Amino acid sequence: MNDIKWTKAEKNIAKEAFEMAYQRECQNIINDIKKYKLEQPEDIWSLSEMLQEREKEINNMYDYRYSQLIIVFGILIKRGFLKIDELAGLSDDKIKQIKKIRSL
């Protein structure tokens, strides 16, 4: 997938979709924090652990290299942070590959 070419228009679509998914995922974490049961000391450390895990996950996932974007988008759609329609404007072969990854 390293030799896929991205036009300038596609790069703009990708950038916007990537940023949108990131914002949604972070909003999802914010909601989780707000709903978190915080009563006992151990609840604090469990929240802290959860945040560290989510941070690691996010750092692994949000890899904005054009060689990775097809996979990243496939996973983000599968995880519900992006819709395939929000990538409208990408070439048919890219959409096809993203759908393939989504369905894994």
Next chain:
Amino acid sequence: MNDIKWTKAEKNIAKEAFEMAYQRECQNIINDIKKYKLEQPEDIWSLSEMLQEREKEINNMYDYRYSQLIIVFGILIKRGFLKIDELAGLSDDKIKQIKKIRSL
């Protein structure tokens, strides 16, 4: 301070005070989390960092070795998580040393 002797009654007072301070400090963190401004993605990572720092601080501070307790209590009182009156029942020399550390 390693050769200070703790009677059984003093150990009970110390244990209770230590646990009380820990509960208060954790309640303080819980309040901080609940008041935390959580709007942007970076707020999540800043909360996560804050929690990791507090966890480190707490792990360093709450050292329940009898050789350390005088210092620990002095600092906990200085930081407002314990009152000197809550250590009533400890020997006069212990109270004197704790007050000395509190005043540093």
